[in-house]
Amino acid sequence: MKTLKELSDELKRNNIRLTHQRLKVLEYLSNSKTHPTVEEIYSALKKEVPSLSKTTIYNTLNYLSELNLIKALTIDENEAHFDADTHTHGHFKCSACGKIYDFDINIDSFDTEHLNNFEINEKIVYFKGICPRCLSNINIE
Amino acid sequence: MKTLKELSDELKRNNIRLTHQRLKVLEYLSNSKTHPTVEEIYSALKKEVPSLSKTTIYNTLNYLSELNLIKALTIDENEAHFDADTHTHGHFKCSACGKIYDFDINIDSFDTEHLNNFEINEKIVYFKGICPRCLSNINIE
DNA sequence: TTTCCTCTTTGTAATGGTTACAAGTTATTA
DNA sequence: TAATAACTTGTAACCATTACAAAGAGGAAA
Structure with a gap:
């Protein structure tokens, strides 16, 4: 941040x-x-x-x-x-509540041999699913 | 596909x-x-x-x-x-020509210990930069 | 075939995030 | 203080997407 x-x-x-x-x-x-x-x-x-x-x-x-x-x-x-946090990290969006979470991920460890001749300027990782809070709410219902 | x-x-x-x-x-x-x-x-x-x-x-x-x-x-x-290709793979978008390339990436090898309690339904990886074709065009100019 | 019901297509209008633009305002420099 | 450039503001335009209603098409049952 x-x-x-x-x-x-x-x-x-x-x-x-x-x-x-x-x-x-x-x-x-x-x-x-x-x-x-x-x-x-x-x-x-x-x-x-x-x-x-x-x-x-x-x-x-x-x-x-x-x-x-x-x-x-x-x-x-x-x-x-x-x-405002520009250090590379992942974002998880909960499909239920819409909230976006940060998570650490070592993006540079990706094997990207297929992109050897590409100039890579930005690496973006998005996960989608259900967050723990919404998961527990679903169980209660 | x-x-x-x-x-x-x-x-x-x-x-x-x-x-x-x-x-x-x-x-x-x-x-x-x-x-x-x-x-x-x-x-x-x-x-x-x-x-x-x-x-x-x-x-x-x-x-x-x-x-x-x-x-x-x-x-x-x-x-x-x-x-139409739903097997998990990455997408690279060239900022110069706008073309979107596919590339293979083993997304499941990511270390996502921070998301242990999350239900993950979709993993998205986008890279941005300049593709080889545009890189060589820039060099010619 | 005919009737009925439901799903589909189509065109138009509405929506909503984003950008363009012009007029007025503020900051900077000399 | 004057001159210039940058900034803010509100409105209007833009454009991808969605909502909606009317017309069309297909299947099931008789």
């Missing part, structure tokens, strides 16, 4: 101004462990920054993604989720 | 009627190795079946996905791609 300072410094380094709005988005994301969507970030920050526009959030997140400071997750079919 | 017969039989078994339109979609997908989108399937089949509607293609593909006879790929941010 990236700290607010790391994100801010990196933006400065890329000549991207650290505005109040951007700082709020960075702060929210770097403190979050739930892989929030734009909508979630928006409704959370709207209280503190009433003038905030969704476009600003999209802009900020897109900048950060381009700079590889955050990751956009496409594990959810209809909405992007964002993750 | 699923044969047309396998797909047809499985649909019959699930009491889904094998209409002319559905057979065409199944046939196209089972012969395809390029992970086509709905748009591609539509424009290819429209010539043969002029009355064909996009909704029918969505319906058919959704049925097949629910029955786990095909896989919907979300490696592309803005459009779903479909794959």
